[in-house]
Amino acid sequence: MQTVTSADGTSIAFEQHGEGPPLVLLHGGSSPQYWQPIVPLFAEDYTVIIPHRRGVGESGDADEYSLDRGVEDVRAVIDAADGTPVLFGHSFGGLLAIETARTTSVKKVIAYEPAVLVGEYREHADLAAQMQERINDGERREAMKFYISEVMHGGEIDDLDGWLAEWPPWPDIVDLTENVARINRAIEQYRLPDSLEIDAPVLLLTGTEGPPHLRDGIRAVDAALSDSRCTEFEGVGHGGPTEAPDRVIATVGAFINEKETPVPEGCN
Known part of the structure; x- marks a missing residue:
């Protein structure tokens, strides 16, 4: 584990795996371990850097x-x-990747369902x-379940408890409840230019x-960019990089290496 000092003096830790050009993976509301299953798929060709938010x-x-x-923290790691580096972010990490790239030199940016809210939503x-209301009532687990239902399932799932029983981050992710509540405040305050x-x-x-709300957001981000493709x-x-790692990594690798993407483009 290595550390850097962010602009406000906070120590930011990051993991490093493999050798090659730098590829920075930015996690969302989960922990840095989110990326663990796919690190071996990248580490043969890249120096994979995983900051801890x-x-x-x-x-x-x-x-x-x-x-x-958050952008200052990512920039400190890039420095x-x-x-x-190439930046690859998931969810809130996708938003961090996009915003960091607006002010920092990067080779390419990949964002899986960046946490951008638009329109009436x-x-x-x-x-x-x-979430904070449940936290204040001492119901941290219920606060996290509410978050997962909304962000992973768009608020519509018949058997959340059954789904959680099969989801590897559960219940350890409950430890991040307060942290996740505050990144959601940042997400809700963000207005896409x-x-x-x-x-x-x-x-x-x-x-x-x-x-649906994140799919609406990604189409809006695509429209706001001058040099982007959407697949x-x-x-x-929402858990695409770990749900379908082979498909996602093949597409990401092709994009980084400027080859034809192996799946059709376009986000309907």
Whole structure:
């Protein structure tokens, strides 16, 4: 484990695996271990760098949090990397990747269902407040279950407890409840600009079974970018990089190496 110091003095930890050009993997509401199943698929060709979001894993923390602070943390890790990196983010990590690339030199950006809220859904979004209400009532587990239902399933799932029983991060992810509530505050405060200026190609990924509000968001991000392509995976949900790692990694690898993508483009 290595560490860097972010702009506000907070220590940010990051893992490093393999050798080659730097590839930075940014996790979402789960822990850095989210990426563990796919690291071996990348580590033969890249130096895989996995930052621990502040307040998670081995990273330090501070009283205040914002999206800008998260970008500063990612930038500190990039500054420590040997070479210009590719950024690959999932969910909130996808939003961090996009926002970091607006102000930092990167080779390419990949974002799987970045946590961007648009339209009427954004105007009424109160996931953070509803999580906090449950936390204040001492119901941390219920707060996390509410979050998972909304973000993984669009609020519609018949047997959440049965699904959670088969989901590897459960119940350890309950330890991240307060951290997840605060990143959702940052997500709800973010407003997608009409134009996203990124001086690097961007690949946006989604699954046909992903939550509708994030699929709306990814189409809006695609429209705001001048150099992007959008690919969707049939039958895959919000956990795409670990649900269908071979398909996702094949598409990501082709994009990084500027080969033809092995699946049809377009996000319907």
